[in-house]
Amino acid sequence: MRVVFLGTPDFGIPALQRIMNYHEVVGCVCQPDKIGARGKTEFSPVKKFALQHALPLFQFEKISRDGAETLRDLHPDIMVTAAYGQILSQEIIDIAPHGIINIHGSLLPKLRGAAPIQYAVLEGLDRTGITVLNTVRKVDAGEIILQKSLDILPYETCGELFERMAQLGAEAIVEALDLIQRGKAVYTPQNEEEATFCGKITSEQERIDWNRPRREVINLVRALNPNPVAWTTVNGKRLRIYALRPCEDDFCGRAGEIVQSGKKVLSVMCGDGAVNIVELQAENARRMDIVSFLNGRRLPVGTVLGEL
Numbered sequence: 001m002r003v004v005f006l007g008t009p010d011f012g013i014p015a016l017q018r019i020m021n022y023h024e025v026v027g028c029v030c031q032p033d034k035i036g037a038r039g040k041t042e043f044s045p046v047k048k049f050a051l052q053h054a055l056p057l058f059q060f061e062k063i064s065r066d067g068a069e070t071l072r073d074l075h076p077d078i079m080v081t082a083a084y085g086q087i088l089s090q091e092i093i094d095i096a097p098h099g100i101i102n103i104h105g106s107l108l109p110k111l112r113g114a115a116p117i118q119y120a121v122l123e124g125l126d127r128t129g130i131t132v133l134n135t136v137r138k139v140d141a142g143e144i145i146l147q148k149s150l151d152i153l154p155y156e157t158c159g160e161l162f163e164r165m166a167q168l169g170a171e172a173i174v175e176a177l178d179l180i181q182r183g184k185a186v187y188t189p190q191n192e193e194e195a196t197f198c199g200k201i202t203s204e205q206e207r208i209d210w211n212r213p214r215r216e217v218i219n220l221v222r223a224l225n226p227n228p229v230a231w232t233t234v235n236g237k238r239l240r241i242y243a244l245r246p247c248e249d250d251f252c253g254r255a256g257e258i259v260q261s262g263k264k265v266l267s268v269m270c271g272d273g274a275v276n277i278v279e280l281q282a283e284n285a286r287r288m289d290i291v292s293f294l295n296g297r298r299l300p301v302g303t304v305l306g307e308l
Contacts, residue, residue, distance in 0.1 A: 001177065003076060004027040006081040007029075008044045008045070009046070010166065011103075012103070014169065015170040016049060019080065019174065028049075029058045029060065029063065031086070032059045047059070078098035078099065082102070093135055098180055101145060102140070103130060104133060105120075106120060106131065109141075111128075111197075112139060112196065113140065115201055121161060131146075131147045132175075145176045145179065145186070146175060159225055207306075210268065210271070211271045214271070217275060218246070226242075234282075234305050236307075239305065241277060242278075244275040249274070257302065262294070266294060
């Protein structure tokens, strides 16, 4: 089939690679370039991939306003989206005979929205997966074509899960395209009563609230690793936290208080017990494991994290 692929971040790259093996990719669409540090233009992963493989590339400030005629001229049989990042109009949805299908990073109808992989970790789920669905005007509400699930590993970070989910998405999309091409696809409506939603991670969520139960704090840190990274403060300076583990010892103390500090361990109180910091990054320093961090400095027992 003639396929137009719409995506922007790394999540869509494995899917695009697999689609190229079985179908003709007649166009790639990604978000406009961003201006990064020092005014340097930054290309998205999908743009870099398209340029490397000489795929026709298109970027629209507003695809529903500017892209319909261009996409129509490509004569696609179907379009595939994977974390593209723009709302599609009905005019865009109706261009291809087989419509648009989307690779979504959850087992719909659970976790509709912008950050399903992060929220699966944040909510402490032990299982998630990929849904391929047809695109309708309501966000992530189309009929399900197929789903593939996987277990979330203990203490797995969002970044680690993201990579496995991207590979699973690649498997799912080629299977879905094959079903559609052979006329074997079954479109199953979602149960609206079971739908849950997740938005983007906000800047307010990034700051660790040590009053929360330690499992919630651990999951927050996992969900925000590698980006945007959970943080706290120590002596008024920001401290980024990449990994925590439950502390096996029982301690008493106020939320955020360091209750154990040695050459290899740094324990902090949460609302219902202590956690051990495993990996962190001090302000104006590199990311390091806790042993390396403690080798160069000491945070005494009684120090309270999170105070400005």
